[in-house]
Amino acid sequence: MLLYTGAMSTLYGLRTYLFRHLGGLALGLLFVITSNASALLGPLVLGRAIDDMRRDGAHASLLLSAALIIGVAILQGGLGFGARYTIVGVSRNIEYELRNAVFAHFQKLELAYFQNRKIGDLVARAINDLSAIRNLLGPGISNVFNTGVGFALTVVVMAHIDLRLTLYAGCVLPLVTVVFVVIGRRIEQRFKQVQEQFGAISAHAQENFSGIRAIKAYVQEDPEIAAFNRVTHEYRSRSIAYARISSLMWPAMALVAGTAVVMLIWLGGNDVIDHRITVGQFVQFNAYIGALTWPMIALGWAFNLFQQGNASWERINEVLTYTPAIADHAETRAVTSVNGAVEFRHVSFSYGAGEVLHDINLRVDSGQTVAIVGPTGAGKSTLVNLIPRVFEAQQGQVLVDGVDVRHLPLQALRRAIGYVPQETFLFSEPLLDNVAYGVEQSDRLAVQAAADVAQLSNDVADFPQGFDTTVGERGVTLSGGQKQRTSIARAVIKDPRILILDDALSSVDTYTEEEILRRLRGVMAKRTSLIISHRVSTVRDADVIVVMDAGRIVERGTHAQLVAQGGLYAAMYRRQLLTEELQVDDSLPGGRAAEQQVAQLTGGDARSPEEIA
Helix, strand or coil, rough: HHHHHHHHHHHHHHHHHHHHHHHHHHHHHHHHHHHHHHHHHHHHHHHHHHHEEEEEEEHHHHHHHHHHHHHHHHHHHHHHHHHHHHHHHHHHHHHHHHHHHHHHHHHHHHHHHHHCHHHHHHHHHHHHHHHHHHHHHHHHHHHHHHHHHHHHHHHHHHHCHHHHHHHHHCCCCCHHHHHHHHHHHHHHHHHHHHHHHHHHHHHHHHHHHHHHHHHCCCCCCHHHHHHHHHHHHHHHHHHHHHHHCCCCCCHHHHHHHHHHHHHHHHHHHHHCCCCEEEEEEEHHHHHHHHHHHHHHHHHHHHHHHHHHHHHHHHHHHHCCCCCCCCCCCCCCCCCCCCCCCEEEEEEEECCCCEEEEEEEEECCCCCCCCEECCCCCCCHHHHHHCCCCCCCCCCCEEEEEEEEEHHCCHHHHHHHHHECCCHHHHHHHHHHHHHCCCCCCCCCCHHHHHHHHHHHHHHHHHHCCCHHHCCHHHHCCHHHHHHHHHHHEEEECCCCCCEEECCCCCCCHHHHHHHHHHHHHHCCCCEEEEEEECHHHCCCCCEEEEEECCCCEEEEEEEHHHHHHHHHHHHHHHHHHHHHHCCCCCCCCHHHHHHHHHHHHHHCCCCCHHHCC
16 A cells, blocks of 8 residues: 555556656557467467377477477567567656756756755656666556556456456465565665665765865865765665665565466476376466466566655655745746846845845946945845846845836846856856856957956966867866956856846956956946956046945945045945055065054054955
8 A cells, every 4th residue: 555655646646647658658658468378378278289199199289389389489579579689678768857957956946946955866856866767767667567467467367267266376466565564665765765875975085076175275185084984874874774774675576476387386296196187287377376376476676666666756856845935926027138137125134043135225227337346144145146037036126127126027037147156156167158148159269359358368278279178177177367357258258138147257366357347347347247346456447436334225326425534435445555665574474464554553453454355
C-alpha cells in the first residue's frame, strides 16, 4: 500500500510528461505483453517434447521441439529488447525535459532563494535526484509492467494445467506484499537521508573549490580535509544503513520463489505419482514457476527504484512548486520602451528584523546622473537593487517612468538596465563572450568599443589570444581591476537606458579611474545613471549627490553645495584630500600610516575614507 500510494503520487506529479509520451508507453506495454506471451510457448513446447519421448518418431519430434524452442527464444529476446528500448527511451526523454524544466525554474527564482540554500544541495537535486526519477520511469516501470503482465498470463496457463497446484503456489505470493510493507517505508526514508547528505557533500566541496584562495592563504587545508572527512563519514554511514535495509529485498524475493518451488516439487511430484498430471506437464509447470522467479526478484528491484524515485521526486517537487516571489503577475503592463526616469516614494526595506532602508524619497530624472555615498551598511547597494527588482520594496514604491516596477514586465525592465555590481562574476568563457554576455547579437567592433570605454583594450592586447582568451572560472586569470573593467564593458555594450555602477571602480588605480570616467561621461549623458562610490573623485561631477547614513538620506546636493554644508560628505571629502596629500610614514606599516596621520588632524577619528564614505 505504501509503495502504491507513493508511486501513484509521483506518477500523478509527472502526469504532464507521461501524457506527452503516452504513445511510447503504450507501444512499450504492447511489446511487454507480446514478449511475455511468447515466453509461455517455451515451457509448453518443452512439456510436450517430454511427453512425446515415449511415442514413436520421438527423434523427429525432438528436433522440431528444439527448433521451436530456439525460435521462441529469439522472438522473446527481440520483443523484450523492443520493450526495454521503448520504455527506457521514454524515461530518458522525460529526464531531458524535466531537467530543462528544473533549470528553467531555477532561473525564475529570486536571489533570496539562493542566498538561503546551499548551492551544492541544489546541484545534487538537479543531477542525482533527476537520475533517480529517470530510473523510476525507465527500469522501474518496465519491470513493473513485465512482472504484472507475465504473472497474470503465467498464472492463467498454470491454472489451466492444474488449478490446485496453482492455488498452492499462490499462497506464497502474499508474502511479497508483507515484505513490501515491512521494508518499503524504511528504504524510502533512508534513501532520502542519503540524498540529503550527498547534497551536503556537494555543498561542502563547492564552497571549498570557490574559496580555495582563502583556504590556502590561511593554511586551512588540514582542517578543511578533516571537515570533509566528517561529512563523507556521515554519507558512508547513511549509505551503509540504506544498503543494509535495501539488501533485504533480494533474499526475501529468493525466499518467496524458493518456497514456491519446494511446494511445487512436493505437491506436484505426488500428483505425477498419482497420475493426475503427466511428467511433461509437471516440467512445464515447474518451468513456469522458474520463469516467475526473476520477475519477482526484478519486482523487488523495481520497488527499490520506486522508493528512490519517490524520495527524489519530493525533493524535486519542492523546487518546482516554489512560487517565485519576484515575477510578472496579472497587473503587469506591456511596455514598448523605457525612458529611464527613476523614483523612490517612501521606500523601506528590511533583512529579517533589521531595517536597512527607512522612508527613502528620491527622484532621478531621465538622463540625470545621481551619485550615492555613505558609510558601509548605509543601504546604498540595497537601494539600487530595488530598481531591477533583485529585491522587492516592502513598503512604498519604486517607479520607472512613473510606473511601479512591480507592474512592468520583469524582462523588459531588466533589459533596460545595465548593472555593474560590487562583486563581479565572470564565466569560464572567452573574454569576448563575457563582455557580450548581456546582448543577443554583438560583433567584435562593439566589444572593442565597450572595452575602450572601460579601459580594457590595453590589457587585452597582452592576453595570449586577445578577446578569445578564456578567463577561467569566475575570471580567475584576471586581476580585480580587470574583472571590474570587464563588468563595466559588459554594461556599456548593453546600451541600457538606466546605468547602475555599484562601487564599480574600487579596484582600479586613480589614473585608470579618471580615464574610465572621462569616457563614461559620454555614455552617461544619454541615459539615467546611478553611481555608488567611496571616492569623491568618482562622484564629484554628478548632477546630484545623495548621502546616506543608517538607511536614511541625510544630505543631497551638488559637490560644491555639500562641501559648503560641512556635513558628512564634507568630512569625507576633507579626509580624502588629506590622505592623498600626506606622505606615507616609513615607521608605520603600509598605507594605514597616512590614515593615522589624518586621524590626528581630524580629531582622532580613526575610520578610513571608505568607512566614512
